[in-house]
Amino acid sequence: MALSEAFVDRHIRHWTEQLGSGVRSYRKHWPSWLFHHAPIETALAIIKDGHLRARDDPQRQQIQDVAAGGVIDNRQEAHGRVRLYFRPRNPTQFHIEGIRKDADCQYGPEAHAPVLVMFVLDAKRVLTQPDVLFSDQNMQKYAAQTGDDEEFFANIPFASVFHEGGIAGDYSIIDSRCAEVLPASPLPLAHVLSGIWFRSEPERDTFLYKLGAKADQWQPLCSVSEELKVFDKRFPFVADIDLSRDGVSFRLNHRHDLQSVSIAIQAYNSENQKCIDFRNDDFKTYNKSGGRWIHRVALEPSNYLVRVQLENHPAYEAMIRLDDSLF
Structure with a gap:
């Protein structure tokens, strides 16, 4: 049973007001949106397909599966539906986001997304569709309950879902942060996608470079902003990078x-001549210059394909044009 537009409007208005009146007021933006995170290669496949798909959808292109084996196999009930979250930076994202050393990966080196992309969807347009389920916590939890009507939705503990900060020993809050929205599969992006968010401009540029001919179509939806605070940013990524006649400058x-x-x-x-070949296996990301570094090598004006790896994971790949400056 679909939620009515009036019901969803009241929900969004109420929680926007509640979350905007105290600390961490950035949360006031969350009720208007739903969130789906994906490793960059999977995100590219989603864009090319034009749909979000369920895990069990035979047409789903699973380029990189970062689900923890011991967790994703607990329950199968959600595997036939698209999985969205009411909020970003939930516990699932906490365990997978970022370029990590193997020892940082709680569920194994394969169960993390070095470059994570966030799809931000219009909550009202999704929640008012027919055949949408909601859960009160992570669907991999045996205790998770689902429903499809306004009565069930009204009883989801949204104070816990949107909660930030210490939990004072109440671990139910952590479970609630992963409450889900479960539309039928496939979910077309055209009507519901509001934006695609990235941790940095270099990661956005990598995404657009890999999109190839489709880049111009999707570029207006690609954002780098702290307005929604959708990323944890606990691990290294390329924060910015540029070329000059003196070499490559970058900040991690x-x-x-x-x-x-x-x-x-x-x-x-x-x-196609290699002009920069720099490697350091014990690189300190901070210095007295605000973390900005330069690897000096004489470069001539050209269009350069630049690639960066961090912890042996692809972290950046895009073209950078170095012009012949008069100054």
């Missing part, structure tokens, strides 16, 4: 514990 996001990272940078000019 620090690890939460400030450990060193492994980095490799290559750049190829328009003649």
Whole structure:
């Protein structure tokens, strides 16, 4: 049974007001949206397909499966539906987001997304569709309950769903943060997609470069912003990167514990000649220059394909044009 537009409007209005009146007021934006995160390669496949699909959908292109084996197999009930969340930065995202060392991966090295992409969807347009289920917590939990009507929806503990900060020993809050919206599969993006969010401009540029001919079509929807605070940013990523006649300058996001990272940078000019080949397996991301570094090498004007790896994971790939400046 679909939720009415008036009911959804009241829900969004109420929680927008509640979340905007205290600390962490950025949460006031969350009720208007729903969220779906995906590793960049899977996100590219989603865009090319034009749909979000269920895990069991035979047409789903599962390029990179980051689900924890011991968790995703607990229950099968949600595998036939698209899985969305009421909020970003939930516990599932916490365990997979970011370029990690193997020891950082609680569920194994394969169960993490080095470059994570966030799809932001219009909540009202999704919630008012027919054949949409809702859960009160993560669907992999045996205790999770589902419903499809306004009575069930009204009893979802949204104070816990949208909660941030300490839990004072109440672990039900953590479970509630993963409450889900479960539309039928497939879910066409055309009517519900509001934006595609990235941690940095280099990650956005990587996504657009890999989209190829479709990049111009999707670029207006691609955002880099802290307005919604959709990412945890606890691990390294390429925060910015540029070329000059003196070499490549770059800045990395620090690890939460400030450990060193492994980095490799290559750049190829328009003649496919390798002009930069830099590697450091014990690289400190912070310095007295605000974390900005430069690897010095003489470069001539050209269009360069630049690739960066962090911890041996692809972190950036795009074209950078170096012009012949007069100054």
